[in-house]
Amino acid sequence: MGLRVLVVDDHPAFRRLASRLLTAEGFDVVGEAGDGASALTRAAAIEPEVVLLDVLLPDLDGFAVAERLALLPHPPAVVLTSSRTRSDFGTRLERTSARGFVAKEDLTAAAVARLVLG
Amino acid sequence: MMSSPWKPLALLGITIAVTAGNATLVAAWADLVTIRFAENLSVIPVWSLAGAVAWWRRPRSRMGVLMMAVSLFAAVTMPNGALHTSSQAASVLLTVVAAINNVVFALGAHTMLAYPSGRLPDRPSRYLVIAAYAVAAFDGLRTVLTRTYGPRDRPGPWAESLLRVTSDLGVEQAFGLAVALCWAVLAVAFAGLVIHRFASATPRKRQTLAISLFAVGVTVALFVARMIWYAGHVTAGWGRPTMWLLISVEWAGTAAVPIAYLIGLLRERLAYASLGDLIRTVGDLPADQIEPALAHALRDPGLRLAFPVAGHHLDTGGRPVTLPAHGGVTVLGDPASPLAVLIHDRTLEEEPGLLDAAGAATRLALENARLQAEVRAQLAQVRASRARIVAAGDAARRRLERDLHDGAQQRLLTLGLLVRMLHGRLDGIDEAARRLADEAAAEVRLTLAELRELARGIHPAILTDQGLRPALDQLVLRCGVPVTVTGDDPGRWPAEVESTAYFVVSEALANVAKHARAGGAVVNLTHDGDLLVVTVSDDGVGGADPAAGTGLTGLADRAAAVNGRFTLISPPGAGTDLRVELPCASR
Numbered sequence: 001m002g003l004r005v006l007v008v009d010d011h012p013a014f015r016r017l018a019s020r021l022l023t024a025e026g027f028d029v030v031g032e033a034g035d036g037a038s039a040l041t042r043a044a045a046i047e048p049e050v051v052l053l054d055v056l057l058p059d060l061d062g063f064a065v066a067e068r069l070a071l072l073p074h075p076p077a078v079v080l081t082s083s084r085t086r087s088d089f090g091t092r093l094e095r096t097s098a099r100g101f102v103a104k105e106d107l108t109a110a111a112v113a114r115l116v117l118g
Numbered sequence: 119m120m121s122s123p124w125k126p127l128a129l130l131g132i133t134i135a136v137t138a139g140n141a142t143l144v145a146a147w148a149d150l151v152t153i154r155f156a157e158n159l160s161v162i163p164v165w166s167l168a169g170a171v172a173w174w175r176r177p178r179s180r181m182g183v184l185m186m187a188v189s190l191f192a193a194v195t196m197p198n199g200a201l202h203t204s205s206q207a208a209s210v211l212l213t214v215v216a217a218i219n220n221v222v223f224a225l226g227a228h229t230m231l232a233y234p235s236g237r238l239p240d241r242p243s244r245y246l247v248i249a250a251y252a253v254a255a256f257d258g259l260r261t262v263l264t265r266t267y268g269p270r271d272r273p274g275p276w277a278e279s280l281l282r283v284t285s286d287l288g289v290e291q292a293f294g295l296a297v298a299l300c301w302a303v304l305a306v307a308f309a310g311l312v313i314h315r316f317a318s319a320t321p322r323k324r325q326t327l328a329i330s331l332f333a334v335g336v337t338v339a340l341f342v343a344r345m346i347w348y349a350g351h352v353t354a355g356w357g358r359p360t361m362w363l364l365i366s367v368e369w370a371g372t373a374a375v376p377i378a379y380l381i382g383l384l385r386e387r388l389a390y391a392s393l394g395d396l397i398r399t400v401g402d403l404p405a406d407q408i409e410p411a412l413a414h415a416l417r418d419p420g421l422r423l424a425f426p427v428a429g430h431h432l433d434t435g436g437r438p439v440t441l442p443a444h445g446g447v448t449v450l451g452d453p454a455s456p457l458a459v460l461i462h463d464r465t466l467e468e469e470p471g472l473l474d475a476a477g478a479a480t481r482l483a484l485e486n487a488r489l490q491a492e493v494r495a496q497l498a499q500v501r502a503s504r505a506r507i508v509a510a511g512d513a514a515r516r517r518l519e520r521d522l523h524d525g526a527q528q529r530l531l532t533l534g535l536l537v538r539m540l541h542g543r544l545d546g547i548d549e550a551a552r553r554l555a556d557e558a559a560a561e562v563r564l565t566l567a568e569l570r571e572l573a574r575g576i577h578p579a580i581l582t583d584q585g586l587r588p589a590l591d592q593l594v595l596r597c598g599v600p601v602t603v604t605g606d607d608p609g610r611w612p613a614e615v616e617s618t619a620y621f622v623v624s625e626a627l628a629n630v631a632k633h634a635r636a637g638g639a640v641v642n643l644t645h646d647g648d649l650l651v652v653t654v655s656d657d658g659v660g661g662a663d664p665a666a667g668t669g670l671t672g673l674a675d676r677a678a679a680v681n682g683r684f685t686l687i688s689p690p691g692a693g694t695d696l697r698v699e700l701p702c703a704s705r
Contacts (some may be wrong), residue, residue, distance in 0.1 A: 019535070090584065105562070
């Protein structure tokens with residue numbers, strides 16, 4: 001597929017694993033970020049097509065970052081993720097502009113692809 | 119407190135004698151019995167009787183002496199007028215009377231400023247009284263030297279001051295005007311001082327000062343009017359009859375001051391009588407009401423009780439209190455180990471006997487009140503301690519949930535990811551190995567779910583992150599019976615309130631699932647100002663009993679630990695209604 005992905009998560013170990021997982025299935029991981037502020041800066045700079053975004057970041061709320069990403073000139077497809085499950089977020093997931101949510105325990109490249117392409 | 123009545127009686131006798139003597143002389147020598155003599159007579163009985171009573175009942179206060187002195191001066195200076203005689207004795211008398219006549223004004227001012235304690239309370243009062251005596255002396259001097267007593271338009275013989283140096287009318291009027299001005303200025307200053315004192319008095323003191331303020335006001339107004347009349351008479355020839363009228367009303371008004379003093383003494387007697395009432399009723403009073411009962415008996419609505427306990431003071435509710443630094447504090451009981459401390463209006467300091475009597479009368483009740491205050495203080499400490507323990511427990515659970523999340527859960531997530539990557543590699547290459555990877559992934563998923571449930575049971579993350587309503591929405595999905603959550607989202611509340619509310623609902627729903635055999639339940643959230651109200655109602659069999667050990671006792675304790683209230687209505691066969699009210703002082 002060659003879709004260009006920015007991985008945003010405050011755990012470096014997860015970023016490495018997620019990058020390996022996505023690269024193995026054909027995604028092109030073009031950048032990483034450890035917090036909301038640097039995620040927005042990197043996204044503005046490299047203009048990825050997909051952003052894999054952890055909801056619980058140290059500085060900004062992931063939902064707020066998703067809204068800001070939607071305002072970029074070429075807004076990427078945002079896939080939210082978290083170590084918590086979907087039901088832990090209640091109605092917030094229905095109101096977000098992100099494409100969707102994949103819990104980390106269910107994270108596969110195929111799941112991301114389904115949300116981005118389908 | 120009372121002295122023998124002989125000294126005041128003696129002075130009273132002297133006053134009566136002087137009055138009688140002067141009245142005789144005036145009757146013999148005066149050309150006309152003018153109103154002037156009558157008004158002196160009107161002052162003498164009131165001031166001398168009141169003064170005598172005051173001296174007898176309150177010998178330490180100088181009010182009695184002052185009032186009798188005013189009366190005596192009024193008696194001595196009765197012949198201050200035109201005496202139609204050539205007798206040398208009359209002239210001698212007239213000289214003396216002329217010299218000292220105006221001292222009575224200064225004495226009157228002195229008495230009114232020293233009211234009711236008999237002593238001048240501050241420097242402005244002392245300066246004013248000294249100035250008044252000085253002006254009186256000056257006035258006496260000019261009278262003796264320049265006043266012509268006999269009317270100029272009628273033939274003599276008239277008694278005159280032996281020290282008179284001129285009979286020129288112009289000179290007499292000039293000096294008279296100067297002195298009148300001085301008196302007018304003093305009168306205004308005097309009025310200002312009395313008004314200031316009234317305005318800055320405590321409410322209890324104003325009761326005492328009210329009548330004297332009125333009397334002083336009338337007196338000063340008329341005094342000033344009299345001076346103005348004199349100036350008008352000298353410069354524009356105003357007539358005498360108005361003056362006599364003014365003077366009479368002025369003298370009559372001053373009678374209010376000794377009468378007010380007597381009324382004050384009477385009220386003190388009544389205060390002791392009300393103490394008698396207190397003694398009769400205090401045995402039946404609960405400890406809560408001893409403070410208002412004392413305040414009522416002592417006519418001090420702001421009166422407060424304080425109990426010395428272990429180096430500081432507690433009020434009747436067990437709360438710490440600091441004693442005022444500037445008086446109004448009286449210790450009751452043995453000074454070495456005082457029973458209680460009264461915080462009161464400063465005017466009560468003038469009646470120490472009253473306070474001691476009040477303390478003695480209420481000793482037993484005060485001991486009870488003191489015990490109650492100590493118990494309440496201890497209860498407050500216990501409550502605070504319990505709240506701290508509960509808060510510490512909540513904090514520990516939140517930390518545990520965080521540690522689980524950051525530690526074991528992260529590792530399992532990583533494990534899951536690795537297994538899925540393995541699964542991807544094996545797909546199409548080794549089917550048996552791929553199926554093993556599938557089983558491993560399923561195990562990881564189950565372990566994560568169990569860990570998550572465990573963490574939620576310890577402390578649900580969604581409660582910390584998003585608040586009560588979202589947490590309850592998630593909680594009810596896992597209950598065994600259908601549960602509806604109603605009411606508005608109350609927003610965020612302090613952590614201990616949210617935890618308590620969540621666990622109350624959690625425990626209540628667990629009971630519903632286990633015991634109630636209900637078809638459904640409703641959880642309602644409302645907030646009313648500073649109060650969060652949570653109710654859980656089901657349509658099951660009812661009959662829930664907090665004492666039967668179903669965990670409902672724990673709920674009542676939990677609610678009480680954050681100063682909340684817990685009510686349970688569960689008639690057998692009619693369902694169960696559980697209600698918790700949780701206060702929050704600051705949101």
